[in-house]
Amino acid sequence: MKPILLTLSFLLYLTASLAQTTPDTYVEVLYFHGKQRCVTCKAIESCTREVIDEQFNAQVKEGKVRFRAIDISTPDGEKLADRYRVSRSSLFINGWNNGxxxxxxxxxxAFRNARSHTELFKQEVKETIVQLLK
Structure with a gap:
């Protein structure tokens, strides 16, 4: 009887753990880039990462905020870029709710503000993520 209870307890724990790491509602930040990147492209990525690291660290750990930098010159990156119809550096902040x-x-x-109006850019990234988390 004890082995069955231990097994059931473990399965319940495992199920609860998986449910916490893969929420149905989350925000996905996608930064697309190629091999060659200008100063502005690098600023978009670094400022976006700063906002996520500084403002959403807990949500990242919970799986509620996810950041991906995608090199569109790789085969996997090219497939995702095709899906989003991008051919150059791009920034998407997407909300996911039940698929x-x-x-x-x-x-x-991002191109207009990441370098010249950094704080405005960071604020917009933050506000967009906050709105999508609601």
Whole structure:
């Protein structure tokens, strides 16, 4: 009887752990880039990472916020870039809710502000993530 209870307890623990690491509702930040990147492209990635690291560390650990840098010159990166219809550096902050994606293309805003208006850029990234987490 004890082995069965131990096994059931372990399975319940495992199920609860998996449920916590893969929430149905999360925010996915996608930064697409190629092999060659300009100063602005690098600023977009670094500023976005700073916001996520400084403002959403707990949500990252919970799996509620995810960041991916995708090199579109690789085969896997190219496939994802095709799905998002991007051919150059791009920034998307997307909300996922029960398998449905809500895309937010911040590429133009990012190129206009990541270097010259860094705090404005960071604030917009933060606010977009906060709104999508609601």
């Amino acid at each position: 449905k994606e809500s895309r937010n293309d911040l590429t133009l805003f």
